[in-house]
Amino acid sequence: MSSLEILKYPDERLKQVSTEVEAFDDALRSFIIKLEVTMRAGPGGVGIAAPQVARFEHIVIVDVSNKPKIKHNGCMILVNPEITEWDGYKIGREGCMSVPDYTGNVMRAERIKLEAFDEHGIKREFECEGYEARAVQHEIDHLDGLLFLDRLVSRKKDLFRRKVYKNK
Amino acid sequence: MSNWYMLNLIGNDQSGIVAQVTSALYKGGSHLGETSMMRLGGNFTMMMMVNLEGSADDLVKIVQPIADKLNLHVHIDSIEGRLHQHIEPNVRVTVFGADRAGIVAQVTGVLAESGMDILDLESDVGGTEDKPIYIMYMEGLAEDGIEALRTALESVRNEGIDVDVEEIETLIG
Numbered sequence: 001m002s003s004l005e006i007l008k009y010p011d012e013r014l015k016q017v018s019t020e021v022e023a024f025d026d027a028l029r030s031f032i033i034k035l036e037v038t039m040r041a042g043p044g045g046v047g048i049a050a051p052q053v054a055r056f057e058h059i060v061i062v063d064v065s066n067k068p069k070i071k072h073n074g075c076m077i078l079v080n081p082e083i084t085e086w087d088g089y090k091i092g093r094e095g096c097m098s099v100p101d102y103t104g105n106v107m108r109a110e111r112i113k114l115e116a117f118d119e120h121g122i123k124r125e126f127e128c129e130g131y132e133a134r135a136v137q138h139e140i141d142h143l144d145g146l147l148f149l150d151r152l153v154s155r156k157k158d159l160f161r162r163k164v165y166k167n168k
Numbered sequence: 169m170s171n172w173y174m175l176n177l178i179g180n181d182q183s184g185i186v187a188q189v190t191s192a193l194y195k196g197g198s199h200l201g202e203t204s205m206m207r208l209g210g211n212f213t214m215m216m217m218v219n220l221e222g223s224a225d226d227l228v229k230i231v232q233p234i235a236d237k238l239n240l241h242v243h244i245d246s247i248e249g250r251l252h253q254h255i256e257p258n259v260r261v262t263v264f265g266a267d268r269a270g271i272v273a274q275v276t277g278v279l280a281e282s283g284m285d286i287l288d289l290e291s292d293v294g295g296t297e298d299k300p301i302y303i304m305y306m307e308g309l310a311e312d313g314i315e316a317l318r319t320a321l322e323s324v325r326n327e328g329i330d331v332d333v334e335e336i337e338t339l340i341g
Contacts, residue, residue, distance in 0.1 A: 044340025067337075093257075093338040101252045103338050131337060138341035148341075 003038040004053040009099045015145040018056040020080045024121030028059075032077055032119050036061050042097045047135040049142030052098050060116075060139040064132045072132045081116035081140055092134050094148040104152040108134045172201070172249025173218045173227055179240035181212040188234055193218060196230030201251050206290075217249050257287050257307035259314055260336050261321075265329035267293055267300035275304065275324055275331070282320040283312030307336065 007014055021028060031050075039048035039061055046067070050059035063075040088110030095103035111129045114136065118124055128136050138148060177189060186205060193200065193216075201217030220227050224244050235242045261284075263275050272291065279286070288307045295301035310317050314335050321331045 042340065044338075046339060047341035049341075062341075093336045095256075095338055095340040097340060101254055103254075103256060131339065134339055135341055138339060 001034065001037050003041040004034055006038065006042070006052050006097050007054055009096075009147060009149070011098075013054060013056075014051065014098055014142070014147060016051065016056050017145045018051050018058055018143045020058045021117075024079070024117065024119065028079070029119045031055065032059065032061070035059065036075075036077075039063070044095070044097075046131075047139045048097070049139040051142045051145070058143050060136070060143065062132065062135045062139055064135055067131060070131050071129055073126050073128065076116075076126060076136070077119050078114070078116035078136070078139075079119065079121075081114055081136070081143075083112050083114045083137070083140065085111075085113040087111040090130075090134075091153060092131075094134070094138055096138070096148055098142075099147060099149060102149075104148060105154075106134075106138075106148050106151045107153050108137045112136060170219055170221050171223070172247050173220065173224060174245045174247045175214075175216045175218045175227065175231065176243040177214040177216075177231070177235060177240045178211055179235075179238060181207050181210055182238065185212050185238055185240070186214070188238060189214065189231070189240075192230060192234040196227075197221065198227065198230065201249060217247070217251075219249065255285075255287055255309060256338055257309055257336050259284065259308055259310040259317065260334045261304075261306045261308070261317070262332045262334075263302075263304040263306075263324075263329060265302060267295070267302040271302050271329065272304065275321070275329070276306075278320045278324060279306075279308070279317060282316045283310060284317055285309045285311065 035048055035050060035053060038053060039045050046064045047062040050057050058080045060078040060081055062078065064070065064072045065074050086109035089107050090110045091105050091107050093103050094106045110133060112133045114126050116124055198218050198220040201219060203216040205214045218227065224246055227244055231242055261279065276286065286306050286308045291302065291304035293300050293302055314333060318333050321333065324331055
């Protein structure tokens with residue numbers, strides 16, 4: 001199966017706010033399969049959001065299970081995801097298939113809890129931390145029309161901010 | 169023919185340097201690539217990749233009038249310019265401690281021997297005049313792995329310099 005075309009910044013459509021999925025049908029499941037193929041074909045390939053392929057609905061896939069030595073939930077199909085709890089902050093490096101050849105530092109919650117529906121409309125709950133939590137937040141941002149470029153932080157500040165957190 | 173130059177401008181910091189210099193470059197028909205600009209000790213330093221259909225002398229003609237007006241020193245090198253050649257760092261090293269001569273040489277010497285290629289380095293002096301502290305931030309590529317750096321830096325830590333080595337794991341989402 002071939003990959004879907006990834007929208008690239010400065011395509012204005014990446015700023016569009018997406019809407020919730022209403023029908024959990026075969027068309028949705030078929031799209032999710034294509035979305036996953038597209039994610040795995042990309043560099044890194046740990047996450048993708050439907051707006052990146054010009055489908056403006058609340059659909060995200062995150063799978064960081066190929067990274068060694070980290071906690072993860074396997075392949076997460078997240079339809080209409082909602083983050084319900086945030087805890088801690090950490091700066092990490094991010095890039096995006098929609099923003100080639102540029103990476104930057106972004107602050108994200110270290111641990112999150114979220115609710116979402118799977119591709120069959122069954123409600124699921126997840127707890128994520130670290131790299132996986134970062135990936136989920138990065139992808140959910142796409143649903144709100146936000147890119148990691150909207151959240152860049154200075155590198156110099158990293159040093160001082162991190163020390164402050166350690167002292168908490 | 170389109171050529172790349174590395175244009176360096178340095179002078180006393182004053183408001184509006186960037187706007188005036190880049191405006192002159194733009195009006196002169198040049199195009200900027202990657203740049204680094206920063207205030208260092210009261211001086212403003214600009215290092216810019218500049219693309220121009222013309223010679224280094226043509227670039228001098230574009231930039232010299234504004235440099236004279238702002239009292240900036242100009243240096244131009246012809247370079248082999250290439251964009252979209254970023255190397256993704258996999259390690260971040262932060263160093264801080266009481267300032268003394270030789271910290272950078274010592275730390276970067278250890279890092280070079282342990283296989284780290286520095287891609288970006290910024291350092292600063294803070295604290296007070298009688299008790300200055302030195303702070304250095306680096307990103308690089310650890311070719312022999314992060315642990316090799318941590319182990320090698322123990323000798324620096326033993327001398328009372330705080331060194332933190334952190335893996336950068338870039339998420340592409």
